Amino acid sequence: MNIKKNVLPVEWGSKIGRYSLQSRSRIRGQHKGSHRSHRFGSSLDFSDFREYHPGDDVRQLDWNIYARTEKYFIKRFLDEQEMRVHILLDTTKSMVQDDKWELAKLLTAALGSMVLNKDDHLSFSYVTDTPVPPFRRKGASFQYAFEQTVAKLENHIVNKSFANNAMNIVPKDSTILIIISDGLEPIEEWQAFLKQTPKVAGDVRFLQLQTAQEIAPNFTGDVQLVDVETKEPLNVSMSQNVTTSYKQLREAHQQQLEALCHQYGIAFLPVKTYDGIQHILFQQLTKAYWIQ
Known part of the structure; x- marks a missing residue:
């Protein structure tokens, strides 16, 4: 052969392993990857807080903010696609x-x-x-x-x-x-x-x-x-x-x-x-x- x-x-x-392609396009893939998309998901990259609404995942509630304000806020994370x-x-x-x-x-x-x-x-x-x-x-x-x-x-x-x-x-x-x-x-x-x-x-x-x-x-x-x-x-x-x-x-x-x-x-x-x-x-x- x-x-x-x-x-x-x-x-x-x-050396090549340290580089990656950069894209100006919205990420289209539906599977997990290593690039931040424009939507929110469950990665470890924190984005911001928003007020809790019925139906939100209660596991994302930030109890430290609740202790200070007595209001419910959830943490949002950047999705990776x-x-x-x-x-x-x-x-x-x-x-x-x-x-x-x-x-x-x-x-x-x-x-x-x-x-x-x-x-x-x-x-x-x-x-x-x-x-x-x-x-x-x-x-x-x-x-x-x-x-x-x-x-x-x-x-x-x-x-x-x-x-x-x-x-x-x-x-x-x-x-x-x-x-x-x-x-x-x-x-x-x-x-x-x-x-x-x-x-x-x-x-x-x-x-x-x-x-x-x-x-x-x-x-x-x-x-x-x-x-x-x-x-x-x-x-x-x-x-x-x-x-x-x-x-x-x-x-x-x-x-x-x-x-x-x-x-x-x-x-x-x-x-x-x-x-x-x-x-x-x-x-x-x-x-x-x-x-x-």
Whole structure:
């Protein structure tokens, strides 16, 4: 049997365990978790007092206040509910170029581990040419199983459009939806997908991965470029005009993608592969208040 290596360095276990995802959405889970919801329950986190009403739990009466005021008050505590987090990973061919793929897997494994470590519900999916059941688990005991799922993704590089097919595999009731992609597909396809995401999650986030070559190609002279998605070759003389035109088109695409996210209330965070996983994870994501 071919046993895959861990995606994350073993020494990261304790460090990742200190972080958790932060949500701007109301907690939707119906089971106990480690996140404070907006309603009251039976956790140990005290909230406030309110006057007793018939039918209230008499075990919550505060007798010290009664002794001072001769009025009945009950103690209210913050309820703790689980988050339901879904990670949606782009596995199209453009994502497996250079260092992008390794970074995408590291980020997926790290964020998923944070979710499971906090006893929240994690689901994970990716567009495939043939249907693959999504990963759905809750609890720290499934961290290794999730990491192995991410490690085996080399066998699932897809020929389909990610943006055109992603909505078919997204759960319909998530607290947080995290999209990990390079965002290179046509803006029209992204618009059709992104405008639907607020319907399935209260907190949607787009983590865009970019390489140095995508941002500023350093090719010179006569070269043959091959589209990684279609395999179609293109002979190009890399003049200053060609480079300038490419940069203008890329920047226009980037601005349109960011504008779409803003329009639909999606948190958008572009990161560069050369920044490295630790800087992205423990500095950029914390600065953006995605994790804490």
